[in-house]
Amino acid sequence: MVVVASGGGGQVPVVDLSRKRSQVSDLIVKACQEYGFFKVVNHGVPRDIIARMEKEGLDFFRRPATEKEITGSVTPFGYGNKNIGFNGDVGEVEYLLLHTNSLSVSQASHAISSDPSNFSSVVNDYIEAVRDLACEILDLMAEGLRVPDKSVFSNLIRDVDSDSLVRLNHYPSGSGRDIKDHRVRVGFGEHSDPQILTLLRSNGVAGLQISVQDGVWVPVPPDPSSFCVNVGDALQALTNGRFSSVRHRAMTSNRTRMSMVYFGAPPLQAWISPLPEMVTAERPSLYRPFTWAEFKKTAYSLRLGDSRLEHFKTH
Numbered sequence: 001m002v003v004v005a006s007g008g009g010g011q012v013p014v015v016d017l018s019r020k021r022s023q024v025s026d027l028i029v030k031a032c033q034e035y036g037f038f039k040v041v042n043h044g045v046p047r048d049i050i051a052r053m054e055k056e057g058l059d060f061f062r063r064p065a066t067e068k069e070i071t072g073s074v075t076p077f078g079y080g081n082k083n084i085g086f087n088g089d090v091g092e093v094e095y096l097l098l099h100t101n102s103l104s105v106s107q108a109s110h111a112i113s114s115d116p117s118n119f120s121s122v123v124n125d126y127i128e129a130v131r132d133l134a135c136e137i138l139d140l141m142a143e144g145l146r147v148p149d150k151s152v153f154s155n156l157i158r159d160v161d162s163d164s165l166v167r168l169n170h171y172p173s174g175s176g177r178d179i180k181d182h183r184v185r186v187g188f189g190e191h192s193d194p195q196i197l198t199l200l201r202s203n204g205v206a207g208l209q210i211s212v213q214d215g216v217w218v219p220v221p222p223d224p225s226s227f228c229v230n231v232g233d234a235l236q237a238l239t240n241g242r243f244s245s246v247r248h249r250a251m252t253s254n255r256t257r258m259s260m261v262y263f264g265a266p267p268l269q270a271w272i273s274p275l276p277e278m279v280t281a282e283r284p285s286l287y288r289p290f291t292w293a294e295f296k297k298t299a300y301s302l303r304l305g306d307s308r309l310e311h312f313k314t315h
């Protein structure tokens with residue numbers, strides 16, 4: 001693992017997926033234990049698939065506000081502006097949030113694009129490519145953790161009923177006045193992702209920050225050729241706390257940033273509980289079993305920055 005110094009003096013782990021498999025899996029486990037976050041390079045997602053998805057996103061956000069608002073009618077998925085979740089969280093961000101199942105993508109594409117069949121095929125290609133990458137990373141994690149069934153994590157997000165999402169976040173550049181005002185510079189406030197694994201790709205504009213310890217924010221240097229990988233709450237529970245879901249946030253700047261984020265999630269009815277191999281007499285189960293549906297319901301009843309796993313602790 002190469003640890004790269006970031007602009008702000010902090011460091012983020014970088015994993016080169018073209019290296020020897022056993023080394024890669026050990027480095028991934030180390031990064032997930034220490035940070036819950038790493039960057040992958042040489043990930044194999046074709047550049048044209050990323051570029052086509054980026055173009056669809058930019059074309060959409062460039063449209064007049066009134067046209068974009070109409071897309072909001074595909075609720076709970078569709079266009080959002082500033083409002084995040086349903087409990088009063090706001091940020092300097094507009095976004096498109098889509099479920100990854102192909103029926104959902106196809107339905108949304110009619111509201112989002114003037115060429116729905118092209119939009120669907122671009123989005124489906126992107127989803128398939130990042131899902132494959134997420135599954136590969138999850139298999140490497142299982143191998144590094146020496147879990148006998150190396151597909152134990154990836155099976156959850158490969159399931160046809162997986163509740164995975166894809167999100168395009170567009171952070172407009174702030175005006176000079178905004179930049180001096182710290183309160184309006186938060187694009188997407190501090191939180192952890194509820195799902196299993198998140199893969200984020202952004203354009204070459206800085207903004208993403210990860211929390212390495214309470215109150216210490218490390219900027220992640222922008223790198224459009226890599227993917228950022230976040231451990232989500234569900235993976236923290238599955239690993240009985242060996243991996244920690246990373247708290248992160250996005251800040252705006254004087255340049256427009258767009259990120260494309262895939263959230264790998266289990267099916268709604270799937271049970272999440274610490275894997276037996278992760279539970280020992282010295283390290284008893286930290287979390288009670290819960291279904292993904294139950295966890296999601298809790299997540300949506302709380303604020304963005306709240307800790308959701310707290311509600312599922314055994315003691």
Ligand code: GA4
Pocket residue numbers: 084085086087089097165167191192193194195263299300302303304
């Ligand atoms: C954070 C990760 C994903 O973007 C998301 C977000 C969701 C939303 O924007 O609707 C949530 C947020 C996210 C966590 C807590 C709840 C749900 C907003 C919110 C206050 C789509 C997700 O799955 O959880």
